[in-house]
Amino acid sequence: MKLISNDQALSAIVMKEFSDDIIRSADHVAVILTQSWCPQWHAMKRFVTEFSAAEVYFLEYDRSDCFAAFREFKEKILGNDQIPYIRYYLNGVLTGVSNAVTEDAFTEKLGLPRNS
Numbered sequence: 001m002k003l004i005s006n007d008q009a010l011s012a013i014v015m016k017e018f019s020d021d022i023i024r025s026a027d028h029v030a031v032i033l034t035q036s037w038c039p040q041w042h043a044m045k046r047f048v049t050e051f052s053a054a055e056v057y058f059l060e061y062d063r064s065d066c067f068a069a070f071r072e073f074k075e076k077i078l079g080n081d082q083i084p085y086i087r088y089y090l091n092g093v094l095t096g097v098s099n100a101v102t103e104d105a106f107t108e109k110l111g112l113p114r115n116s
Contacts, residue, residue, distance in 0.1 A: 001049050004031070004059040009066055013073040017094075018057075024092040028054035028110045033074055034084035035062040040100035041084045047103040054110045 012018045034041040048056050061070040075081045088096045088109050096109050
């Protein structure tokens with residue numbers, strides 16, 4: 001799991017999408033946008049921290065230098081005011097979005113086979 005830097009967050013605001021260094025860093029990528037206090041994020045963090053089948057990026061934007069601007073971008077441009085908010089990419093193309101999910105749903109939304 002990789003932290004989205006302040007520069008990457010600011011770039012996303014300007015470009016209205018995350019940069020290729022994030023969304024094309026692997027075939028399957030998840031971008032999780034949340035706030036540090038969120039209980040659903042704490043539950044998800046248990047499985048995404050060690051998730052190795054995809055590249056997982058996260059931003060606890062209440063701890064970032066651009067909190068207000070990023071929250072406005074997330075809510076108005078990306079159109080989601082819930083946390084955590086997750087964006088799923090396949091080969092750099094957005095394939096879906098969700099809010100808090102289980103590990104099985106996370107795996108499914110990434111387009112990966114579930115462990116049997």
